[in-house]
Amino acid sequence: MKSKRSVITVVLMALAITLSQAQEIKVPLRFDSYYSYEKMVEALKALNTAYPELTKLDQVGKSEEGRIIWALTINNPKTGEPLTKPGVYADGNIHGNEIQAGEVCLYLADRLLTNYGKLKDITGVVDRNVFYIIPVVNVDGRAHFFDDANTPNSNRGLRIPVDDDRDGLFDEDGPEDLDGDGNITTMRIRDTLGRLKTDPEDKRLMVPVKPGEKGEWTRLGQEGIDNDGDGRINEDPEGYVDGNRNWGYNWNPPYAQDGSGNYPFEGTGIKAIAEWMLARPNIIMVFAFHNSGGMYLRGPSFKAEGEMPQGDVSVFNYLGKNIEKIVPGYKYLISWKDLYPTYGDFTDFADNLIGAYSLTGELYQVETETFDGTPKRKEEENARFEESGETDRQRLLFNDRVTQGELYKEWKPYKHPAYGEIELGGWVKMSSRLPPPFMLQDLVHRNASAVIFAAQNTPDVKMDVFEVKKMEKDLWRIRVRLVNKGAMPSVTYMTVKHKLYPMDMLSVSGPDAKVAGGGKINDIYLNLIDYKEYKPEMQFCQVPGQGKVEYQFLVNGKGNIDIKFESRKAGTITQSVPLQAKPATSGKASDGDKL
Ligand SMILES: [Ca+2]
Ligand SMILES: [Ca+2]
Ligand SMILES: [Ca+2]
Ligand SMILES: [Ca+2]
Ligand SMILES: [Zn+2]
Numbered sequence: 001m002k003s004k005r006s007v008i009t010v011v012l013m014a015l016a017i018t019l020s021q022a023q024e025i026k027v028p029l030r031f032d033s034y035y036s037y038e039k040m041v042e043a044l045k046a047l048n049t050a051y052p053e054l055t056k057l058d059q060v061g062k063s064e065e066g067r068i069i070w071a072l073t074i075n076n077p078k079t080g081e082p083l084t085k086p087g088v089y090a091d092g093n094i095h096g097n098e099i100q101a102g103e104v105c106l107y108l109a110d111r112l113l114t115n116y117g118k119l120k121d122i123t124g125v126v127d128r129n130v131f132y133i134i135p136v137v138n139v140d141g142r143a144h145f146f147d148d149a150n151t152p153n154s155n156r157g158l159r160i161p162v163d164d165d166r167d168g169l170f171d172e173d174g175p176e177d178l179d180g181d182g183n184i185t186t187m188r189i190r191d192t193l194g195r196l197k198t199d200p201e202d203k204r205l206m207v208p209v210k211p212g213e214k215g216e217w218t219r220l221g222q223e224g225i226d227n228d229g230d231g232r233i234n235e236d237p238e239g240y241v242d243g244n245r246n247w248g249y250n251w252n253p254p255y256a257q258d259g260s261g262n263y264p265f266e267g268t269g270i271k272a273i274a275e276w277m278l279a280r281p282n283i284i285m286v287f288a289f290h291n292s293g294g295m296y297l298r299g300p301s302f303k304a305e306g307e308m309p310q311g312d313v314s315v316f317n318y319l320g321k322n323i324e325k326i327v328p329g330y331k332y333l334i335s336w337k338d339l340y341p342t343y344g345d346f347t348d349f350a351d352n353l354i355g356a357y358s359l360t361g362e363l364y365q366v367e368t369e370t371f372d373g374t375p376k377r378k379e380e381e382n383a384r385f386e387e388s389g390e391t392d393r394q395r396l397l398f399n400d401r402v403t404q405g406e407l408y409k410e411w412k413p414y415k416h417p418a419y420g421e422i423e424l425g426g427w428v429k430m431s432s433r434l435p436p437p438f439m440l441q442d443l444v445h446r447n448a449s450a451v452i453f454a455a456q457n458t459p460d461v462k463m464d465v466f467e468v469k470k471m472e473k474d475l476w477r478i479r480v481r482l483v484n485k486g487a488m489p490s491v492t493y494m495t496v497k498h499k500l501y502p503m504d505m506l507s508v509s510g511p512d513a514k515v516a517g518g519g520k521i522n523d524i525y526l527n528l529i530d531y532k533e534y535k536p537e538m539q540f541c542q543v544p545g546q547g548k549v550e551y552q553f554l555v556n557g558k559g560n561i562d563i564k565f566e567s568r569k570a571g572t573i574t575q576s577v578p579l580q581a582k583p584a585t586s587g588k589a590s591d592g593d594k595l
Contacts, residue, residue, distance in 0.1 A: 061272020085392035086458035092289035096141010101289035105135035106442035149177030158238035174237035185426035186218035194218035206361035251344035294365025309493035407431035457487035459570035513557030
């Protein structure tokens with residue numbers, strides 16, 4: 001029988017364990033290691049608990065394997081409801097292996113919340129904008145990337161089974177972690193007819209043999225065995241449906257593009273996010289974080305789309321050129337032209353169907369951030385880390401001297417059931433596309449700063465009723481100016497061009513007033529007004545970035561009128577104006593009656 005003392009000790013120990021677990025994730029959050037999917041959810045809940053006024057944690061939907069996709073909304077209710085503010089959306093990790101994209105989003109939330117009321121610029125965007133943050137889109141991919149043995153590139157896709165080798169079985173033969181070290185590395189076999197030999201400069205690497213030279217090695221691909229006895233190894237791994245080829249804008253079938261899925265929005269999480277975004281038409285800025293390459297990419301994602309309207313290109317250029325300075329070494333580029341074309345891409349969906357300005361942030365540039373190398377940006381994402389001489393020698397130096405060997409597994413013998421004596425070795429899963437944790441703080445801070453900079457440049461429209469002039473008995477001339485301090489227009493040029501949804505509206509109404517005429521002032525000095533014939537009390541408008549528009553209304557009546565600007569992206573402004581000579585401002589006489 002246990003003594004009283006030992007029972008108390010057990011209780012105290014249990015309490016201590018509970019407390020230490022509860023204390024594990026604290027706000028402000030730490031960014032010196034990577035969060036698993038479960039820890040990421042805990043961290044979001046911790047932010048929500050710490051800032052209940054400013055945050056709302058939503059379940060956007062569920063993945064194929066039933067994991068929840070979480071969105072954290074940051075909004076100050078004292079400055080208005082979310083839908084009345086320019087929305088800034090940021091997500092990450094649509095590719096399951098690209099995990100630091102999730103940390104950037106989580107850091108953005110942490111940075112905004114823990115510095116609200118402390119830093120003027122952060123207080124400014126939290127008060128003026130609403131932030132929609134989905135750190136992990138491919139929740140299954142992130143979970144499997146942490147939990148399973150992987151290469152740096154595996155578990156990228158959604159958990160939708162695809163029969164890659166068309167043998168009637170789905171996902172029946174993926175790689176195996178033969179030596180149980182948590183990584184899927186490379187298999188190689190001694191072969192005098194092989195096309196590779198040991199690199200004389202670093203015996204861990206292999207280089208192609210020169211003509212006439214004897215071979216030493218043949219590369220056998222990723223660690224694995226033939227699971228289904230079809231004579232092929234690793235021929236049908238998990239998936240592959242790519243979440244970033246599955247959106248419903250210019251989707252192409254899988255025979256045209258690998259990973260498209262059977263139909264657009266086949267991914268349950270992808271569909272849920274699309275619906276969630278469509279319910280938030282105030283979203284004007286979109287960031288989608290990926291790795292790798294050190295790039296901020298804008299659309300279009302395929303050439304046939306044609307260039308965007310010049311007004312939108314100017315906005316992107318302004319953002320892109322500034323972000324290049326915020327994240328030194330990263331390049332602002334165009335998706336189809338500077339990287340490769342994609343179909344059913346998320347940012348094309350966001351630009352063309354949400355009416356936003358979208359940027360894909362490709363985090364981490366291994367060649368420039370770990371050594372003084374040349375960025376490789378044009379290659380296919382998965383081909384980027386093939387062993388290639390000088391690049392790999394330099395990366396191994398970084399592995400040896402800066403990470404003390406953490407990123408690379410030395411070759412070692414293994415007895416394979418089909419191949420016999422082989423060797424296993426190569427880069428570990430947490431290498432290549434992911435910075436080692438000591439570099440994470442810099443990466444998350446700079447890239448979150450890019451989002452904050454963009455938020456500062458969302459449309460910021462103010463209304464100025466600068467003239468109320470009596471023309472004759474009960475006939476008034478009202479002049480209204482809409483000024484936009486942000487770099488982004490109140491509605492994108494693409495939206496206007498494609499008639500995605502109605503333009504912004506400026507309207508005048510009053511119980512005892514009727515608008516007899518109204519239109520845009522084209523030249524205030526020459527008094528050129530572009531009168532709208534039908535329903536002059538309602539004017540469709542777009543307020544350009546860092547610019548203004550002016551309207552004139554001729555109003556018959558008396559009493560008060562309401563002048564209202566309504567914009568999906570830039571919010572709603574209403575001013576009540578009495579039909580009387582505008583009172584003097586700043587000591588000057590009113591021009592209402594005299595002029
Ligand atoms: Ca198969
Ligand atoms: Ca292994
Ligand atoms: Ca097989
Ligand atoms: Ca098979
Ligand atoms: Zn990606």
